[in-house]
Structures are given as structure tokens and as C-alpha cells.
Amino acid sequence: MLRDYLMSAAIFSLFSFVWFGWAQETLAQKWRWPVAIASGIAFLIACYSGYLSYHHWHQASALTNQLNYYGYLIFVVVELILAGGGAFLLSKKQQSANIAPWISLVVGSHFIALQFVFRDPSFYILAALMIGISIYTLCRRMAAKSALVGVGNGIILLSFAIYNLSRFWLY
Template identity: 40%
Template structure:
């Protein structure tokens, strides 16, 4: 990341979505997980708020999305991601495979980070893409092996990945 504002926005967005994934993990987790998931969601939201404040303070400092064509590419990539995630979720729901929606969405989110790395000028998105894709691939087998819903394993894995990147981005924004 070349801009403090972009690092802060990354912390804001990834913190927010980490909280959402920890929330999704609460669909039907083991009772022992509930408190930890709540704490993780709260920490994620705190990181998001701090990132938002820092982004606001550095708003005029510039952004990779200010580069010619970057915002358009970003919008196209996110649009394709949304169509793929929602379309796949609808197909899975209609086929009676609702338990696979969380891993599907995680896979789509993971893969979409690869083309986003360019317009966002953010190399951290490549390892995040790999990590999220591995979470998506392993969540259902792990859940079945331990008698858990795939939303629990997917939500925890995706939440941890996004929170780790949000924290790294926040540290980067503060030390830049």
C-alpha cells in the first residue's frame, strides 16, 4: 500500500467483514465458542472504527483508487464478486445445500482478492486470497469431521484471516 488512507480503509473494511464472518460463525457453534466469537467480533469492530477514524484523518492524502481507471476496475471486480457470491448462494439454496453457502461465499471472496491487488496496489491481498481459499476448501471437511456446521469453521477461518490483515493494515497506517 502506497497511501496511509488506503491502509486505514483496509483496516476499516477488513475489520468490518471479519466481524461479519465471526457473526456468521455464530449460526450454530458449540456453546464454548460463543463468548470467544463475540470477543473476536468486538475486536474486529474496534479495529474497523479505528481504521475509519484514521482514514478520515488522512482522507486528502491520496489513494490508489485515484489512479486513472482504478475505481472502474475496482467496481467491475466487486460487481462480478457479488454476482458470483449471490448467484452461487441462490443455486446452493435451491438445491437444498444451504450449509455450503458460507464456504462458497468465502471462496468467491478469496478469489476476488487476486484481481483487486492491482487497482488497490496492495500485495497483502495475495496471501489473503490464498488463506481465504484454503479456509473455503477446508471448512466443510473439517466441520464434518468434528460434527460442526460449515458456517462455524468457515466463519472462524475467514474472520481470523481478515482480522489479521486488518490489524497488519492498521499497524502499517500508524507507522507510515
Template identity: 35%
Template sequence: MLSEFLRDQCFTTAWFGLMAFVWFGWAQEDPPRRWRIWLGAGAVLGVGLAVAFGVLTAANWDRPTALEGKYVWFGVLVAAEVVAAGAGCFVLARRGAPRWMAWWVAMVVAAHFLPLALLLNDLGVAVVGVVQMIVLGSVVPRLRGTTDPSSRAAGPIMGATLLLGAAISAVITAPGL
């Protein structure tokens, strides 16, 4: 989002847009009726940013990247994220608490943005992760007081923050294209 590397900037924008689509989709598991149009609109906007900046990423693929020489660490980070998310969901399922899976996965994704920001040399990615962790933490008391799936809260939080991050990144990137 705040990278000096155009390729990374375009890719992060595209990826945040795609992941906004995914999280808005997960939020549609059991949303209140009045949220449905907004979740759908957010998903469409996310896909639009993903496609546009995916094309721009491809067009700038020969440009330098902050990940040069760090691809192994990037792979280790992604693998750790997947293992943590999967292990947590396994434990939640075994404990009879599958409704917390979306919240858990969201927290793992948000936390992984901190070391990812170091790899990408991009403070904006860390800011998104910190905001997500704070907001996800703030909804725990409300989630404890209900039997609703946590996707009802985690999906919109993640979708909105990722979409906002992608939109900010798009605005920052546009002049450099």
C-alpha cells in the same frame, strides 16, 4: 495492508476489521458452545479496528489512492463478486444445499482479493485471499462429513484471517500516522 498509500492502508484496515465482525457474526449461526466467547471477542476487536481506522481513513481522505483512475474497474470487480456470490447461493438453495452458502460466499470473497490486490497494488491483500482459499479448501472434507451449516467453519476462518490482516495492517500503519 502493505500499500504505499496511507489512505488505502487505513481503509483496508477498517474494512478488514468490519468484515471480521461480519464473519464472526455469521459464525454465531450455530457455533459449538466453547467457541461463543471467542467469536464474540473477535467481533468486538473487529469493530474496534473498523471504528479507529474508519476515522483515520476520513482524516486522510485527501491523500492519494491506488484506485485513482481505476474506480470503474473497482466497481466491476465488486459487482462481479456480488453476482458470483448471489448466483452460487441461488444454485445452492435450488439444489437443497443451503448449508454451503457461507462457505461459497467465503470462497468468492477470498478469490476477489486477488484482482483487488492488483487494483490496490497491495500484495498483503492477495496473501490474505490465498490463505483463506487454502484453509477454506482444507475444510471441505470435514464439511462433507457433517450436516452442520458451513458458517461454523467459514465464519471463524474468514473472521480470524481478516482480523489478523487488520491487526498486521494497523501495526504497519501506526508509525506513518
């Protein structure tokens, strides 16, 4: 649905911007400019998609259905509890390097559930990519986990934002 494509583009690009920012925590100096440019592109797409969303707000949406809307809210609340609770426990256990991959794992997993709300099979691909990066990073001993997860998720989410924006224009 048009509004859902635009909102997905806005949300995915905004969170792409956030993941690129988190990557800066442990990012190698030579990657700072390319990631900063990608972050800027994500921010611009978020603003543009948000503007278009505002102007198409009264278009149909999967969230118009009350059951879908409540399902969406439940998935988001559960995601926040799992992500925050896991981050808190990892911090307490002196495992803060694993917080970014943990959050990525939770966020990636929530796209599986959201596919049932939005009926968009591309969410399975998005979930698989984010979960894959999360598991790969959790299994590696490295100092720059937030850089790998941040850049990886930034690219993935920016790609899906562009994909959804193109779906809007081709609809």
C-alpha cells in the same frame, strides 16, 4: 498508501466482525464467548480505522486513478453477482450449508484481482488463506461449515486489519 491502509483496516475489520457473526449460526457453545470477544475487537478496530480514514480522506489512494477505480468497481460487482448467484443456486439445491464456504471462496478469489488495483502483494496471502479455508470446508462433510469458515475468515481478516493499521502507523 496511507488512506488505502486505513480503508483496508476498516473494511477488513468490519467484515471480520460479519464473519464472526455468521460463525454464530452453528458455533459450539464453548466458543461463543471467545468469538464474541473477537467480534467486539473487530468492531472497535473498524470504528477506529473508519474514524482515521475519515480524517485522512484527502491522502493519496490507488483509487484516485480512474482506471484503478473502475477496475475496483468491476471486481466488486462481479464478486457480488457470483456470490449471490451461487448462494441462490446452493439454496435451491438444498445445499445451504455450503453457502458460507462458497461466499468465502468468491471473496478470497476477488483479492487476487484487487491486488492488481492496489498493488499490494499481501492480498495474495489473504486470498490464499481464505480460498484454503473455503476449499477445505467445501470438501468436508460437517454440519458446522459456517462456524469453521466464519471463525477462520474472522481471524484472517482481523489479522490483516491489524496488519494494515500497523502499516499506517509505521508509514
